[in-house]
Amino acid sequence: MAAKGTSREIRLAARPVGFPKGSDFELAETPIPSPGDGEVLVRNVYMSVDPYMRSRMAERKSYAPSFKVGDPMTGGAVGQVVESRSDALAVGDWVNSMNGWREYYVADGGSLMKIDPALAPVSKALGVLGLTGFTAYVGLLDLGQPKEGETVFVSAAAGAVGSVVGQLAKLRGCRVVGSAGSPEKVAHLREIGYDEGFDYKRESPADALDRLCPDGIDVYFENVGGDHLEAALPRMRTFGRIVVCGLIAQYNDTELQPGPSLVPLLTSRVTIRGFIVSDHFDRLADFLRDMSGWYREGKVTDEETVVDGIENAPAAFMGLLRGENRGKMLVKVGPDEPVAA
C-alpha cells in the first residue's frame, strides 16, 4: 500500500554521556504505515516522558532492554484509532500503548489497551490512572505497607509518582513529608495534602528531616537517591521500610559515586533487610528442635576457638574483631567441674 503522508518520530541518535543533550536525539520523518489484516493505524495524541527512559538510553544492564541507536525511542502513549482492519477496535477508539515518541504507528488490534474517555480525560491513562498511578499504588501500599499514624517521607514528591504517593499515604492516615525542588512545588505539595514539604535546593535533606521528622521515618518512598537516601537511612524508625522506586540523582552519573551503589536494588529488584535475632524469639522452639536434630545427626558441625582465663577475655574479643577465630569464639573462665563456692 502506498504511504498516505509522513509521521514524525524521535530516534536515539547517540548514547548520552552524563546529562543528555539535544544532539543525542534526532527528529526523523517516515511514511505513515498502513495496517494489515487485524491491525489498526493509531495517531498518538499524548506521550509520556519518564525518568526510567534515561536508563534505557544507556547500554548498561537494566531491567528493560536498552534503546538502540538509530531506532525510535519507546514509552507510554495515548492515541486514537484512525484506520482499523481489526474487529477489536473501531475508528475513534482511544488506546494506550508503549509506542510513544512517534506520531503514528500500526499495531495488532488485540494488543492495545482500550481507554474509556468517559471515565476521565484520556491523558490520565498515562498518569494517575496509568503506570504512574499504578507505581505509586503498588510501591506505597503493597511494598511500603504504611499504617495509620506512621510518618511517610517521599522524595521528588511533586513529581508524577510522588504526588500520587503522598495522597495515598494521606488516605491511609499517615503523616506525609515530601521534598521538592522549588518553593512553588513545595507550596503545591501542601495543596495536594502533604503535611510538610521542603525545598532540597535550599535546605539539605538531613537538616529538613531533623526539623520535619524529629521522631524518624517509618516509610521512605525513594525516587531520588544520593543525599536524600543518605539523610533518610539513619533517620529510619525501627522496622522502617524503604521502597526504592527511582534513583534519579544517579541516572546521569558518569563516574561511580563512593560507597555502595543502590542502583542494583532497582534493576534487580533486590531486598536488603537488617535483622536482630531477639526480634524472632517466636521461632526459638522450632530452632531448638531442628538444630539439635541436625547436630545429633552430624548434619551441622560446629567448631570452637577457646581462649583460657577471664583475664584474656579482652584479648579474645579483640582477636575476634581481627578475625583470629575459627567458628565460635569462647573464653573458658573456670574449670568444667563444680567446686564449692
Place this chain on the structure above:
Amino acid sequence: MAAKGTSREIRLAARPVGFPKGSDFELAETPIPSPGDGEVLVRNVYMSVDPYMRSRMAERKSYAPSFKVGDPMTGGAVGQVVESRSDALAVGDWVNSMNGWREYYVADGGSLMKIDPALAPVSKALGVLGLTGFTAYVGLLDLGQPKEGETVFVSAAAGAVGSVVGQLAKLRGCRVVGSAGSPEKVAHLREIGYDEGFDYKRESPADALDRLCPDGIDVYFENVGGDHLEAALPRMRTFGRIVVCGLIAQYNDTELQPGPSLVPLLTSRVTIRGFIVSDHFDRLADFLRDMSGWYREGKVTDEETVVDGIENAPAAFMGLLRGENRGKMLVKVGPDEPVAA
C-alpha cells in the same frame, strides 16, 4: 552475708576510639555475692565474645543499650549452679545467661535457661545450639528464604554465624560460596561443606565473586559490609535477597565512610526493597478499581505538565530530568480531535 571469696570481672574502662585496646578494659575483683531467697549463685565456665559487643562499647544509638563505663560488660555465658536458694535450680545444674565477663553472679533462679548437658557439650549452648545458631537459622531460612539450586554467598563464612549459615544453605540444596581471612579458614570452609571459598585478604571480593559466582548471587548473608557489600550488590540476581546480620568492617570506624551507611539497616531493622511495577501486574485490576474510584471522588488529584509538539519531546524529557515538571509530564504530539489518516 559475708563474702566467700573473690570473683573476677572485666569492666569497660573507657569507650574505644577506633579499634579497642587493652586499656579500654579493666580486670577487677569483687566479693562473690550470696544468693537471697529464690536466687542461685552461678559460677561461669564459658563466656561468648561476639562482634555486636563492639557496638555496645560505644555510646552511639544501637539496638541494645550501651555498656556503662566502670560497669562489668555483659554477654552470653554458660555456668553451673554452685549454691541454690531457688526451687527452680539445684546445685550442679547448667544454665545459660547474659551474665558473661565475670566469674560468679547471683540471679533469680526462674530467670535462667537450664541446659541439658546430655544433649551436647554445654558450650554448644553459646554456639550452634545457642544465639549463634539461632541467628543463622532465622537469618538464612526465614529472611533469606533460600531455594534449592540457588547461589548463597556468606561473608565472614568461617566465623561463628557464617559457618552455620553455610551448612544450613547446603541442607537446603543451595550452592554456597564464602569469604574468609586466611588460606586455612578457606580450607576449613570446604571441610564443612561450602562449595567454594576465597581469601579476601588475597583477592578482592569483586574479583572472587566474578570468578566463583559468574551467574550472580541469589542470597547474600552479610556479616562484614564495606568492600564485600559493594562487590555483592551489583552481582545480585533478580529478586535477590541481602540479609544484613553484621557489618563488622564498619564497627571500628572513627570517621563516616563516603556514601550511605547501611548500619541503620541493622540497628533499626530496616528493609530496603527495589521494585519495578511490571512485576506486579497481578494487582492491576485492583488498582484500576481503587484509583478510578478515588479519582472520581476527588480523593486523588493529578496535575499535568504538558509540552506541545513531538519536536519538543527531547527538551521535555531533559526538563523532566532537571525537575522542571510538576506532576505528570506529557508531550502533546497531535490534536485531540480525530483526523483522517
